[in-house]
Amino acid sequence: MGAVRRRPTGGSRVRISARSAVVDGVLAPVTVRVDDRLITAVEPYADPRADVVLDTGVLTAGLVDVQINGAFGVDFAAAEDADWDAVAAQLPSTGVTSFQPTLITAPLPRLIAGLDTATEARDRQEDGPYARILGVHLEGPWLAPLKRGVHEAKYLAEPTQAAVDTLMSAVGFDILTTLTLAPELPGALDAIKRLSDAGVTVSIGHTNATAVQVEAAADAGAGLVTHIFNAQRGLAHREPGVPGAALADSRYRVGLIADLHHVAAEICTLIFRAAPGRVVLVTDAIAAAGMPAGSYVLAGIPVELGDDGVPRNADGTIAGSALTLDQAVRNMLGLGMPLPTVIDAASRVPADAVARPDLGRIAVGARADLVHWTEDFHPARTWVDGREIPALADTGVGRV
Structure with a gap:
């Protein structure tokens, strides 16, 4: 310990x-x-x-990061007790006062074990000099193979009733707070309804869903989009895809990695204008955040942080980010966005997205x-x- x-x-x-x-x-x-x-x-x-x-x-208000895989040399998927404490102690220096440690695709038993570890960290850190662990964001394993990004294909699965039963019976739902899935998968709409009815924020991501399927996911209870424009069916003038459908549907809040690499500056600005009051600034940070260029790991996947500040796996696919949330704020201010709007996107909107109106x-x-x-x-x-x-x-x- x-x-x-x-x-x-x-x-x-x-x-x-x-x-x-x-x-x-x-x-x-x-x-x-x-x-x-x-x-x-x-x-x-x-x-x-x-x-x-x-x-x-x-x-x-303090910033709220609802998607962070690690930082400061620590990967939550493999972190020891001291590592969890180290990240939670350092995040306040970036303005973050609450966060959702995020675990990406892995076998379900491993993810459930990670939820238990996060519960222990949250309880251990109570009243300590730390940013608050809100709960865990599971990003996978119920994702679309075509839009998997760096998620390992061998661990991808479908949200069968049995799989959802296993997850829901194994964890306390005060620690599982957000789950990202692809809504077009068989069984996904039933899973969305069950999870959202249990108080979990369901986010659609790593998905090849059409606009019709995005709407159906919202009807079932989904209310968030994981890193809009990244690892999802794109925007077209006859098929709005995930970004177009989500930006047009006021039931969705949209996560945005504003490192100006994942999404171009012009599109970042467009997202804020298209979805006022619904943008959630996230980091999707990995262990490389706050660290120099070099070699890191994301859930066992080797990642290289280059001099451009973008982490990539061996085939060049972007693997999370090296962003901190205060830098995301500065980036959007540098694009001319109003200060209250930017702060809102890094504090109130993410808190509301995970049903925490007290934050x-x-x-x-x-x-x-x-x-x-x-x-x-x-x-x-x-x-x-x-x-x-x-x-x-x-x-x-x-x-x-």
């Missing part, structure tokens, strides 16, 4: 004042009152007598997860549950 560091017991009651904050989609001065981990008041002015006064930069917003009753950004939009200070997460240099925790 890795060493557990508890968050300080003091400091649960605090007033944080900022001359500029993103609240309800606008920039305004604000004073936030925190008591027992929750925001208990949001006052529309900056109070110089507050416990924490932020005269520069911007205060926002990703500065509002009364929400968890007191906050980020103070510098003028050039780098996270300077981060709070989880109203307690500031110390810089790693001050704690010695989380270095890999």
